[in-house]
Amino acid sequence: MTRGTPLRLTLIGRFALWRGRQEIAVAASGQRLIALLALRDSPVGRMHVAGTLWPNCPTERSLAGLRTTLWRVNQSGEQLVVATPSLLSLDAGLEIDVQDLAAFAGRLADAKLPLRMVDLDSVGVAGLADDLLPDWYDDWVQDEREGLRQIRLHALENLARRLSAVGRHSDAIQAALAAIRLEPLRESAHRTLIEVHLAEGNRSEAHRQFQRCRRLLRDELGVEPSDSMRLLIEPKLSPARLPGFGVGAGLGGRG
Numbered sequence: 001m002t003r004g005t006p007l008r009l010t011l012i013g014r015f016a017l018w019r020g021r022q023e024i025a026v027a028a029s030g031q032r033l034i035a036l037l038a039l040r041d042s043p044v045g046r047m048h049v050a051g052t053l054w055p056n057c058p059t060e061r062s063l064a065g066l067r068t069t070l071w072r073v074n075q076s077g078e079q080l081v082v083a084t085p086s087l088l089s090l091d092a093g094l095e096i097d098v099q100d101l102a103a104f105a106g107r108l109a110d111a112k113l114p115l116r117m118v119d120l121d122s123v124g125v126a127g128l129a130d131d132l133l134p135d136w137y138d139d140w141v142q143d144e145r146e147g148l149r150q151i152r153l154h155a156l157e158n159l160a161r162r163l164s165a166v167g168r169h170s171d172a173i174q175a176a177l178a179a180i181r182l183e184p185l186r187e188s189a190h191r192t193l194i195e196v197h198l199a200e201g202n203r204s205e206a207h208r209q210f211q212r213c214r215r216l217l218r219d220e221l222g223v224e225p226s227d228s229m230r231l232l233i234e235p236k237l238s239p240a241r242l243p244g245f246g247v248g249a250g251l252g253g254r255g
Contacts, residue, residue: 007078008095011035013130017078029053029065030073033088034080035133038096039144043087052140098148101127105155108162120162125171128152128159129178153179157192169200185220187213191229198232207233 005020015031017024026034032053037044046066047059053069054062070088073081082089090096104123107113129152132145156179163172176193183189190213197206210225210233217223 006093006095007080007091008097009034009038009090010097011038011133012097012101012127014135015133017080019078024078027069027072029069032136032138033066033069033073034090035136036140037081037088037090038094038098040089043082043084043089046086046088049088055139097127098132101148101155102151105151105158108155108158115162115166118162120159120166120168123155125156125159125175125178128156128175129182149182153183153186153189156182157189160192160196164196164199169196172196172199184216187217187225187229190225191232194229194232 007024008018010016010018015026015035017026017034033049036049036052046063050059050062050066054065057065070081070083080091080094082091101123104119107118132148133141156175160172160175160179163169163175173193173196176189176196179186179189180193190209194206194209194213197203197209210229213229214225217225
């Protein structure tokens with residue numbers, strides 16, 4: 001890759017390749033090759049790439065399609081793909097939003113990591129809320145999308161807790177709400193929002209959110225919130241005195 005402003009690849013929201021503020025045009029076949037390599041943690045075998053991108057073609061034809069796509073991508077003037085006779089990978093200097101998001105999620109989840117080393121603003125709520133390549137319907141993309149969805153859900157909940165812990169309750173609420181929008185039946189996301197409301201001293205908001213969650217779980221799944229969630233709202237009650245909240249009655253965090 002040439003020196004100067006580094007290239008940046010975005011896959012969240014849509015595919016885009018950027019050098020600074022300038023978007024670089026990439027053909028559809030090239031986009032899929034680049035995206036596939038970006039979503040792998042290590043170099044990928046040519047046979048695997050060809051079979052994934054051209055699943056319905058004979059081996060020879062899929063490998064020919066890969067060679068053509070690889071030539072076109074690297075003829076753009078940006079040496080994006082590093083190729084050996086058997087393996088393909090992206091240039092190590094390429095910045096990739098999905099990898100940044102995964103690293104950020106890992107820092108948020110590490111309870112031993114001091115807040116000053118997390119940088120709560122390095123990935124915004126919008127970046128955590130948007131989907132991976134939402135207009136692509138390839139099987140391999142859908143598998144990757146579900147894996148990233150789980151990472152995003154945990155990251156949004158952890159971000160909300162971290163923001164609340166430093167007094168940024170408004171931002172924490174937005175992160176928790178984003179997690180709920182991403183998975184409305186996820187009890188742990190509702191619980192996180194309730195905890196933020198309580199930390200801010202808004203018990204009425206916490207009670208309203210609990211009732212919203214309770215109605216949703218009843219209507220959609222026929223279950224009650226967990227005992228631990230009920231005890232956030234009524235901490236003086238013991239679990240044994242909570243009618244309808246026996247062991248196994250709650251949904252808990254999904255995913």
